[in-house]
Amino acid sequence: MNIPWVEKYRPRSFDEIVSQNIAINNIKEFTKTTDMPHMIFAGPAGTGKTSTALIIARTFLKKDEIATNLLELNASDTVRMDFVRNVLKGFVNQNIIKNGSLKFVILDEADNIPSQVQQALRRIIEKTSNNIKFILLCNYINRIIDPIISRCAVFRFVNLPKEKIIERLKYISKKEKLPLPSNKTQEFFETLFFISGGDLRKAINTLQMSVALELLDDLDINEILKISGFLDEKTLEHLIEAIKNKDYKKSREIIDLVENLDSRNFIRQLLNSLLPLxxxxxxxSILRSFIGDIDYRISQGADEHIQIAALLAKIIELVNK
Ligand SMILES: Nc1ncnc2c1ncn2[C@@H]1O[C@H](COP(=O)(O)OP(=O)(O)OP(=O)(O)O)[C@@H](O)[C@H]1O
Ligand SMILES: [Mg+2]
Known part of the structure; x- marks a missing residue:
């Protein structure tokens, strides 16, 4: 029984989708009739987009129709134009045997589809009959071409707030009968939320990993931070101390000793710890905008060590001034 908890606890009905009230309420309205529009769900990872799309398909399809009437594709499948032409067109054009039943195409990571292929997709969407519904999932709506956006109802999914993430983690912990030491439970859940950054999938995965690595017994929060690519609390304290003392060399030494540091996680953690400075x-505000730049550069593949060095230098320049 080793199924990942993210799958085991994937919501099966609209009511189980945590948060996302605005989107879900509207989607529910749209799914009351079969002339629902094509849809785009846009938002960060692990916020319920795929789950919601599957719930919609299941709302309309009987169990035995799922295999024939639901096509799930990932952008990486569709990068090739001929794939879009052949597979997608094939599915769309297949005669629908049962009268009136709908067909769904769920297209994951649609924002990673090159725009030329999106043009081909757009023509397919244009020409399909009313029985075919497209649901496009993406992180960044601005990477979807306008002619597709204008043919779809767009719903925005947002990062989940702390209480909602913790509520869901508590629910799963209860179902799994996890032996959590009560004096540290709240701190544990808050750490999981911090690590997740509002991504419920990440929060659930970190919970399951903590169980697998037997970290629950004494709830070693620092160990959980470390395996997730963050600094443990002691190291963070030392770093803040070095920054306060404007000791650049020391701050670099502390960072260089950390194994398994995830630079974007580190930046988020540092941002959180800047308050006492x-x-x-x-x-x-200069610093905030600088951090934004650094985060962007790293996301685009810049050298992480150099970027972190630059960030530390900037903080030290601006502190106590
Ligand atoms: N709003 C939510 N309510 C309940 N569970 C959620 C929610 N969002 C995420 N989850 C949990 O996280 C898992 C992943 O969610 P899902 O696949 O729907 O995310 P996603 O938004 O499609 O993410 P990605 O952009 O990475 O594909 C689900 O199986 C579920 O366990
Ligand atoms: Mg998804």
């Missing part, structure tokens, strides 16, 4: 409001 003495930085005036003007410098604080």
């Amino acid at each position: 003495d930085i005036n409001p003007q410098n604080a």
Whole structure:
């Protein structure tokens, strides 16, 4: 019984989707009739987009229709134009045997489809009959071409707030009968939320990993932070101390000793710890915008060590000034 909890606890009905109230309420309305529009779900990872799309398909399809009337594709399948032409067209054009039943195409990571292929997709969407419904999933709506957007109802999914993530983690812990030491449970869940950054999939996976690695007995929060690519609390304290003392060399030494540091996680953690530092409001906004730049550069593949070094230098320049 080793199925991942993210699958075991994947919501099966709209009511089980945590948060996302605005999107879900509207989607529910749209799914009351078979002339629902094509849809785009846009938003960060692990917020319920795929789950919601599957629930919609299951709302309309009987169990034995799922295999024939639901096509799930990932952008990586569709990068090739001929795939879109052949597979997608094939599915769309197949005669629908039972009268009136719908067909669904769930297209994951649609924002990774090159725009030329999106043009081909657009023509397919244009020409399909009313019985075929497209649901496109993406992280960034601005990477979808306008002619597709204008043919779809767009719903935005947002990162889940702390209480919702913790509520779901508590629910799963209860179902799994996890032996959590009560004096540390709240801190444990808050750490899982912090690690997740609002991504419920990540929160659930980290919970399951903590169980698998037997970290529950004494709830070693630092160990959980470390295996997730964050600094443990002690190291973070030392780092903040070095920054306060404007000791650049020391701060680099501390960072260089950390194994398995995930630089974007580290930046998020650092951002969280800047409050106790003495930085005036003007410098604080300079720093925030600098952090935004660094995060972007790393996301685009810049050298992480150099970027982190630059960030530390900037913080030290602006602190106590
Ligand atoms: N809003 C939510 N309510 C309940 N469970 C959720 C929610 N969002 C995510 N989950 C949990 O996380 C898992 C992954 O969610 P899902 O696949 O729907 O995310 P996604 O938004 O499609 O993410 P991605 O952009 O990475 O594909 C689900 O199986 C479920 O366990
Ligand atoms: Mg998904």
